[in-house]
Amino acid sequence: MDQILFALLNGTIYGLLLFMVSAGLTLIFGMMGVLNFAHASFYMLGAYFAYTLQPLTGFWLAIILAPVLVMGVGILVERFILRHVHEHGHAHELLVTFGLSVVIAEMIKMVYGKFAVDYRVPAELNFAAFTLSGIDYPFYRLFMGGIAVVMFIAIYLLLTKTRVGIVVRSAIYRPQMVEALGHNVPMVFMGVFGIGAALAGLAGAVAGAFYTTNPNMALELGVMVFVVVVVGGLGSMGGAMAASLLIGITNSLAVGSDFRIADLLTWIGMGGWAEEIGGMLTMRMSSLAATLPFFIMLLVLVLRPSGLMGEKE
Amino acid sequence: MKYAPLLLLLTVAVLVALPWLVSGSMLNAAVQMLIAALFAMAFGLLCGQAGLLSFGHAAYFGVGAFAAVHAMNAFGGEGLLPTPLLPLVGGATGLVSGLLAGYFSTKRTGVYFAMITLALAELLHALAPHLKTVFGGEAGVSSFRMPAWGIGFGSLNDVYFLTLVWTLLCIGLLYLFSKTPLGRLALGLRENAHRLRFLGYNTHALGTLIFAVSAMFAGVAGALQSMNIEAANYVVLESHISTAVVLNSFIGGVRVFLGPAIGGAVMTFFGHVTSDLTRVWLLYQGIIFVLVMMFLPRGIVGELVERLRSPGSEGFAGTLGTTLMRLASLAVAAFGGVFLVEFLQRFLSAEYRAGVQEGIWPNITLFSHDWAPLSVLPWGFGFGLFGLGIALVVMVNRRVAARKEAQA
Numbered sequence: 001m002d003q004i005l006f007a008l009l010n011g012t013i014y015g016l017l018l019f020m021v022s023a024g025l026t027l028i029f030g031m032m033g034v035l036n037f038a039h040a041s042f043y044m045l046g047a048y049f050a051y052t053l054q055p056l057t058g059f060w061l062a063i064i065l066a067p068v069l070v071m072g073v074g075i076l077v078e079r080f081i082l083r084h085v086h087e088h089g090h091a092h093e094l095l096v097t098f099g100l101s102v103v104i105a106e107m108i109k110m111v112y113g114k115f116a117v118d119y120r121v122p123a124e125l126n127f128a129a130f131t132l133s134g135i136d137y138p139f140y141r142l143f144m145g146g147i148a149v150v151m152f153i154a155i156y157l158l159l160t161k162t163r164v165g166i167v168v169r170s171a172i173y174r175p176q177m178v179e180a181l182g183h184n185v186p187m188v189f190m191g192v193f194g195i196g197a198a199l200a201g202l203a204g205a206v207a208g209a210f211y212t213t214n215p216n217m218a219l220e221l222g223v224m225v226f227v228v229v230v231v232g233g234l235g236s237m238g239g240a241m242a243a244s245l246l247i248g249i250t251n252s253l254a255v256g257s258d259f260r261i262a263d264l265l266t267w268i269g270m271g272g273w274a275e276e277i278g279g280m281l282t283m284r285m286s287s288l289a290a291t292l293p294f295f296i297m298l299l300v301l302v303l304r305p306s307g308l309m310g311e312k313e
Numbered sequence: 314m315k316y317a318p319l320l321l322l323l324t325v326a327v328l329v330a331l332p333w334l335v336s337g338s339m340l341n342a343a344v345q346m347l348i349a350a351l352f353a354m355a356f357g358l359l360c361g362q363a364g365l366l367s368f369g370h371a372a373y374f375g376v377g378a379f380a381a382v383h384a385m386n387a388f389g390g391e392g393l394l395p396t397p398l399l400p401l402v403g404g405a406t407g408l409v410s411g412l413l414a415g416y417f418s419t420k421r422t423g424v425y426f427a428m429i430t431l432a433l434a435e436l437l438h439a440l441a442p443h444l445k446t447v448f449g450g451e452a453g454v455s456s457f458r459m460p461a462w463g464i465g466f467g468s469l470n471d472v473y474f475l476t477l478v479w480t481l482l483c484i485g486l487l488y489l490f491s492k493t494p495l496g497r498l499a500l501g502l503r504e505n506a507h508r509l510r511f512l513g514y515n516t517h518a519l520g521t522l523i524f525a526v527s528a529m530f531a532g533v534a535g536a537l538q539s540m541n542i543e544a545a546n547y548v549v550l551e552s553h554i555s556t557a558v559v560l561n562s563f564i565g566g567v568r569v570f571l572g573p574a575i576g577g578a579v580m581t582f583f584g585h586v587t588s589d590l591t592r593v594w595l596l597y598q599g600i601i602f603v604l605v606m607m608f609l610p611r612g613i614v615g616e617l618v619e620r621l622r623s624p625g626s627e628g629f630a631g632t633l634g635t636t637l638m639r640l641a642s643l644a645v646a647a648f649g650g651v652f653l654v655e656f657l658q659r660f661l662s663a664e665y666r667a668g669v670q671e672g673i674w675p676n677i678t679l680f681s682h683d684w685a686p687l688s689v690l691p692w693g694f695g696f697g698l699f700g701l702g703i704a705l706v707v708m709v710n711r712r713v714a715a716r717k718e719a720q721a
Contacts, residue, residue, distance in 0.1 A: 085606060090424070094366070095366070095563060096607065098368070099603040102560070102595065103599040111661050223432060223435045229428065230428055294439075
């Protein structure tokens with residue numbers, strides 16, 4: 001029982017982290033129609049910036065400054081690269097951000113080397129939050145979850161309760177009309193892009209210390225975020241939230257499970273056959289955990305191609 | 314474009330004569346170039362003609378590679394088919410896996426399609442290490458080429474000709490495919506899928522079919538690759554293979570028929586040539602890709618074809634003049650940029666940092682010159698050349714714009 005409780009908690013927190021990155025992606029897509037392939041690269045940049053700043057400024061200032069720097073990078077990318085290729089269409093913008101993700105990953109490899117860097121949770125945050133049946137639960141996980149929740153509430157309030165939020169939301173639906181009313185829409189786009197990048201950077205700065213910070217982290221998380229977005233339905237915040245939690249929780253439940261498909265087949269008397277076939281049928285759930293989100297995605301594609309909460313195309 | 318068939322014949326003639334013209338190492342590079350060209354063409358069919366952008370084409374390349382190795386090992390090393398026909402196995406496996414993956418991925422179009430293809434490739438990549446019997450775990454699966462039809466297939470020359478024949482054959486088939494009704498419908502899918510649906514076509518089935526054909530040719534390329542190195546490892550399923558084919562094809566230009574092939578071959582050639590000179594070739598590849606996407610959206614070959622077709626108002630000589638001036642200024646900027654990147658790479662490398670002791674920073678040798686890293690000289694040199702080149706490009710552009718204004 002405690003095992004399952006831990007798995008649920010871990011999964012929820014991983015899901016919240018996924019949401020922090022996919023929220024920015026969804027926001028940018030909903031607003032500009034651009035799928036920013038480099039979004040997960042911003043997550044990685046956040047982690048590396050925080051790692052670099054930490055010895056100079058201490059942990060707290062580092063996780064505040066790193067997202068600001070990432071926001072700067074995001075704004076530069078939007079202003080000088082994306083806006084330049086906007087006239088060639090959305091596919092072109094996707095390709096350019098794809099190229100950028102390659103360039104960013106290679107630059108990181110050049111500057112920090114190909115292997116993981118030693119970016120760790122600071123000692124003052126490295127303690128157990130509570131103990132259940134002899135197992136300590138790290139406080140830092142709760143801290144990551146807390147930051148994600150606070151960010152979510154802040155964005156929600158910003159979008160629904162302020163004037164800026166109204167302009168942003170209306171610029172998503174009717175950009176020309178908003179421009180006609182005298183708002184600087186390109187500026188709004190740049191701001192949204194920057195905020196989205198900063199969110200990913202913050203997620204990276206906080207999570208990089210707990211998980212590993214290496215040049216592959218962008219790809220690993222990026223693929224998960226894309227799965228989240230396909231499952232949840234692109235452009236839907238609620239869908240992104242639901243899909244992030246779904247994938248986070250199934251993932252962490254699967255990691256701790258010894259279940260095999262062969263065991264299921266034993267119930268209907270086909271266990272022997274399954275053992276003979278081997279391969280996928282006798283693999284433990286725990287080793288399949290990394291592939292589970294992809295199967296969820298395929299299932300959603302067959303049953304509900306527009307995603308859990310997406311609109312019909 | 315009346316010289317096109319002549320140019321094509323000349324290229325084929327040079328390719329056939331290549332083993333007598335270049336060294337063994339270069340011939341090895343030529344095999345890689347041919348494989349990259351075929352793979353890029355398969356990708357170009359899906360992306361350029363049908364407008365479906367796949368970020369996970371390594372999966373079908375890898376599936377073909379593993380199928381070929383297993384076919385070579387079949388019947389106790391006898392081989393499922395004679396060696397020259399083994400790429401057929403890769404193609405068939407690619408076709409089947411393409412039908413399956415295509416069914417799922419073409420359920421959506423646009424950016425969703427791109428994300429699904431990436432996720433499917435990552436799924437295979439995550440699954441492969443666990444399926445030891447198929448993918449051979451860490452070590453991979455190895456094999457060796459059996460002699461067949463009186464050919465030994467032991468020497469590099471034999472392998473080269475095998476690859477050349479298959480590559481030319483497949484590119485020819487792809488050309489013919491683009492002329493079939495299905496090939497023409499692919500263009501329709503790219504231009505206006507809605508309208509195709511109104512006309513009564515099943516766009517999902519159409520997309521799946523084109524995806525499968527593209528995966529089939531990718532499988533052939535993969536089979537040629539594993540036959541060349543006589544082994545397959547799950548590294549071929551990694552994302553950088555998918556990335557490379559996207560970058561190469563778009564640098565060449567996906568909308569012109571041979572654009573992807575030329576892009577693939579040229580970039581592989583540069584990758585081979587520079588592999589001794591630089592450690593950050595992938596960075597250059599990425600930067601070239603971003604620059605091409607920003608300034609030559611049709612790709613390099615696409616832009617060339619366009620220029621040759623319509624030389625513009627200044628006439629051929631005028632265009633040539635400005636193009637040469639632009640290229641010269643770009644070369645200056647590129648030299649400055651490359652200098653900076655290489656200097657930075659050496660400055661930041663682990664070996665150099667290990668050599669730094671007590672505040673003494675040893676000199677860095679670059680372009681047969683010693684540079685002191687803490688002096689202003691190398692940085693000034695690099696940034697200066699880079700800035701000068703950019704300024705020259707801007708100047709040329711302004712002059713061209715002014716001339717156009719004066720004419721109008």
